[in-house]
Amino acid sequence: MLIGELSRRTGVSARLLRYYEEQGLLGTRRDANGYRTYSNDAVVTVRQIRALLAAGLSTDVIRTVLPCANGDQPKLDMCPQLVRTLTDELAAMDGRIDTLRQARGTLAAYLPES
Amino acid sequence: MLIGELSRRTGVSARLLRYYEEQGLLGTRRDANGYRTYSNDAVVTVRQIRALLAAGLSTDVIRTVLPCANGDQPKLDMCPQLVRTLTDELAAMDGRIDTLRQARGTLAAYLPES
DNA sequence: CTTGACCTTGACACCGATGTGAATGCTTAA
DNA sequence: TTAAGCATTCACATCGGTGTCAAGGTCAAG
Numbered sequence: 001m002l003i004g005e006l007s008r009r010t011g012v013s014a015r016l017l018r019y020y021e022e023q024g025l026l027g028t029r030r031d032a033n034g035y036r037t038y039s040n041d042a043v044v045t046v047r048q049i050r051a052l053l054a055a056g057l058s059t060d061v062i063r064t065v066l067p068c069a070n071g072d073q074p075k076l077d078m079c080p081q082l083v084r085t086l087t088d089e090l091a092a093m094d095g096r097i098d099t100l101r102q103a104r105g106t107l108a109a110y111l112p113e114s
Numbered sequence: 115m116l117i118g119e120l121s122r123r124t125g126v127s128a129r130l131l132r133y134y135e136e137q138g139l140l141g142t143r144r145d146a147n148g149y150r151t152y153s154n155d156a157v158v159t160v161r162q163i164r165a166l167l168a169a170g171l172s173t174d175v176i177r178t179v180l181p182c183a184n185g186d187q188p189k190l191d192m193c194p195q196l197v198r199t200l201t202d203e204l205a206a207m208d209g210r211i212d213t214l215r216q217a218r219g220t221l222a223a224y225l226p227e228s
Numbered sequence: 229c230t231t232g233a234c235c236t237t238g239a240c241a242c243c244g245a246t247g248t249g250a251a252t253g254c255t256t257a258a
Numbered sequence: 259t260t261a262a263g264c265a266t267t268c269a270c271a272t273c274g275g276t277g278t279c280a281a282g283g284t285c286a287a288g
Contacts, residue, residue, distance in 0.1 A: 055213035056170045093218045099169035104207045
């Protein structure tokens, strides 16, 4: 599929899809004419990117993590640096989850319905 | 205490403390000489600000929420707008927590120790 | 062959949010 | 008196976009 269709299917502007590619988050193949061509998987990938960004991960981390999440190469090239990144990010996630849950509890106490 | 001491005690730069004041997150009294003066509570408040920011809350929301979290006025001036803000934020928090937990699960599967 | 929709790159500029740097000057303590 | 510490102010940086323009290539339908 071309970029316009992917945009329509994901609700993400073509502009932003090109931006994600530029940031190394979204791989593309090119047709002979130079057009970006996407597989159906791209729809899922774009949704993942959006979800992870919404969750507060940086594009840097997402770039590192996405190839694994997509199962492209499971555990294979687990160089120490990647393991470090993932471990650090997991710890940060746990921290954020804790903080959010705590803040949530504090706030909920001030509302009639939790 | 003066801003330098608060900075040392919280690990937050004086510059950033002034910024938080400018954003309405951190109240200050002034000495006759114009110097900012902080109570011991300010240390706690700054930590709260940092934690909530780290958890992904905006300064806008924190500004609304902090007076309650500090118990300054519990439930008193619960105007509908404030309830709306808090309710919305709780929902958003739940969403972020879900996304993070899911991402965490996906990532953890790729690491030997979870 | 033309038209119109769709694609390409590259650039420039702007936004809001969260900070950070640095210049310049006043106040206080040693 | 001198240095540390405080003050204000303007400006810049980064991140994650977003809009828009220019100048052009591609393709299917009529």
